[in-house]
Amino acid sequence: MTRRAAILGTGSALPARRMSNHELAAQVDTSDEWIVERTGIRFRHVAGPDETTSTLATAAAQHALDAAGMDARDIDLIVLATATPDQTFPATATRVQAALGINDCVAFDVQAVCSGFLYALSVADSMIRSGAATNALVIGAETMTRILDWEDRNTCVLFGDGAGAIVLAARDGEQGVLSARLHADGRHNELLYVDGGVSTTGTIGKIRMKGREVFRHAVVNLANVLGETLEAAGLAPDDIDWLVPHQANARILDATARKLGLDPVKVVVTVDQHANTSAASVPLALDQAVRDGRIKKDDIVVLEAMGGGFTWGAAVVRY
Incomplete structure (x- = not known):
């Protein structure tokens, strides 16, 4: 086994x-x-x-x-x-x-x-x-x-x-993480970052972002890594029961679903209630969908996110 x-x-x-x-x-x-x-x-x-x-x-x-x-x-x-x-x-x-x-x-x-x-x-x-x-x-x-x-x-x-x-x-x-793929591209640091740090300014700093450029990279990168992760699991978009994405922007969620040809009803959305909680957003959305009964045993659940760095990744889980 x-x-x-x-x-x-x-x-x-x-x-x-x-x-x-x-x-x-x-x-x-x-x-x-x-x-x-x-x-x-x-x-x-x-x-x-x-x-x-x-x-x-x-x-x-x-x-x-x-x-x-x-x-x-x-x-x-x-x-x-x-x-x-x-x-x-x-x-x-x-x-x-x-x-x-x-x-x-x-x-x-x-x-x-x-x-x-x-x-x-x-x-x-x-x-x-x-x-x-x-x-x-x-x-x-x-x-x-x-x-x-x-x-x-x-x-x-x-x-x-x-x-x-x-x-x-x-x-x-068969239950559990079926596949996971991670990426990073440090050339885009200036598009989403905090302008402080221990070894640079000695301060905490504040978030700075060029939203339009981040949006463009997010849609492309997320669609690509989702395809890559599904392929590694031997699955297709039609096999997805639920997509639990990083909750950054409703427009990114919509655009990603369209690129996958995924029914928007299968996308778990909490950005309206929580905003962007960075590393917390995917597990927050997952917990909500599990507790309200949408995600059930044996469902194919895809998790994905992109953040500053840029870093991005996805995982396919049989719940």
């Missing part, structure tokens, strides 16, 4: 504060109509002073463990994707480990911005397939509002905070 990394449970967590476009328009020169027309976003969640990347990640992880019916002490691997860690070091994954009461396991962070969860999933899948791990928590968690320039309406309207998690476990059979 083939050893695979199967998803046993999903979970998510959102900050208590929910900010509407109308509330945001009172702070910056924008409007609900302008934001919805260009992005599809209507709300986002904003972390409060006592809410951090690690607290959101811990809550999402616990919900995933509960859904899997698993004790935290059974986890031997935590891979946490984030671009907004609690500290420069140690890894935020170790803070989650401690909060969950796990005394010893492999725990580390992955930084691939919006593609981070796909990178983390691929790493955990590889470790499980190789026998280096048996039960893993894969988490995407962000407090993106901490690095927003609230005077830049082109970026501050786009992002929100949150966390999503899955429990992966080694299983023999």
Whole structure:
């Protein structure tokens, strides 16, 4: 039998504060109509002073463990994707480990911005397939509002905070991750980046983006990697039950679905409620679709994302 990394449970967590476009328009020169027309976003969640990347990640992880019916002490691997860690070091994954009461396991962070969860999933899948791990928590968690320039309406309207998690476990059979493909092209750094860093400015910095160019690259790259990942799994677009994409912009979601010839009804969309939560967006959307009953056992689910770097990737999972 083939050893695979199967998803046993999903979970998510959102900050208590929910900010509407109308509330945001009172702070910056924008409007609900302008934001919805260009992005599809209507709300986002904003972390409060006592809410951090690690607290959101811990809550999402616990919900995933509960859904899997698993004790935290059974986890031997935590891979946490984030671009907004609690500290420069140690890894935020170790803070989650401690909060969950796990005394010893492999725990580390992955930084691939919006593609981070796909990178983390691929790493955990590889470790499980190789026998280096048996039960893993894969988490995407962000407090993106901490690095927003609230005077830049082109970026501050786009992002929100949150966390999503899955429990992966080694299983023999057909369920689990069927294929995953990752890419990066560092030549496009200036199109989406943060203008600060430990070794450059000694500051945290703020998000800067050239939205039109990012949109163009996203549609092409995502369609290509989806085709590549499906081919590796021996599947075609018609085999997809659900596409769970990175929730950056409703127009990107629509364009990607059209390129695949995929019925929009099969696309899980949460960008209107969560905005772009970077590495958290895919597991947040996955958890919502699992909990509302759309995604069921044996469904073919495709996950995809693209982020700053550029990085991009996709995975095909039999749920």
